[in-house]
Amino acid sequence: MPSLIHMNQIYKIYNPGENEVRALDGVSLDIQEGEFVAIIGHSGSGKSTLMNMIGCLDEPTSGTYYLHGKNVLGMSDNEQSEVRNEELGFIFQGFNLIPNLDALGNVELPLIYRGLDRKKRRDLARYALNQVGLSSRMSHKPSEMSGGQQQRVAVARAIAARPPVILADEPTGNLDSHSTDEIMSILKNLHAAGKTVIIITHDPDIAEQAHRIIAISDGKIIKDTRTAL
Structure with missing residues (x-):
């Protein structure tokens, strides 16, 4: 069966020539459907x-x-x-919520771009917020929620359209330990439900909760291991 993600000899070079920077230096990578993968590296690793x-x-x-x-x-x-729009759901460290929209509006926004009618997108947004435990906070704006709650809204937004792949870039980077545990529990549940989950992190404790850890340094994959989970 072909890989869900297949990359071969990926280079990303800035300022080609004498002072070039190789942000990615010949990366080859395969990720199968249904995997739970952490990509770990220090700042500037690629x-x-x-x-x-x-x-x-x-x-x-x-x-x-x-x-x-x-x-x-x-x-x-x-x-x-x-x-x-159809294949990927994104979760970012900075939440990226619209300040003047409530939780329901923030989750619903990407569904508008998919051309869904109002009832359908409202139903999907409500269901996603229920999934992340925010059924009682749907009418709250980001300023009225904690950091952990805002990130749960961001997770709901990522999963509302039911994409098969969830990409999470430092999803717990701005959170306390309790909120971190909540977000990781949600991501694990999404994986258990059949989603492919890919987390980008610098934190070994977060990476260890995935089933596969890919370490990157200086734009190269230096290690690719399965955990004992």
């Missing part, structure tokens, strides 16, 4: 650049990338936007 490649947010200098058997790099901008 892990966020790799996430941007996986998430079709950036294009490499060279290499090949197939997602669900589709050649992503051969697509137009509009086609890549469709892939992001």
Whole structure:
């Protein structure tokens, strides 16, 4: 069976020539459907650049990338936007919520771009907020919620359209230990329900909760191990 994610010899080079920076330096990677993967590395290691490649947010200098058997790099901008909309759910460290929208509005917003009618997107948004334990906070704006609650809204937004792949970039980076445990529990439940979950982190304790750990340094994968979970 073909890999869900197949990358071969991915390079991302800035300032080509004498002073070039290789953010990604020949990365080859396969991730199967249903895996729970942590990509770990220090600041500047290339892990966020790799996430941007996986998430079709950036294009490499060279290499090949197939997602669900589709050649992503051969697509137009509009086609890549469709892939992001339908295949991928994003969770960011900074939450990226709209301040003047309540939780329901924030979760519903990406569904508007998918062309869903109002009732359908409202139902999906409510269901997603229920999944992350925020059924009583749907009418609250980000300023009226804790950091952990805001990140749960961000998770609900990522999963509302039911994408098969969840990409989480430092999802617990701004959270206390209790909120971190809550978010990790939600991600584990999503994986148990069949989602492919990919976490980008610098924290070994977070990485150890995944089933596979890919370590990256200086733009290269230096280790790829399965955990004992």
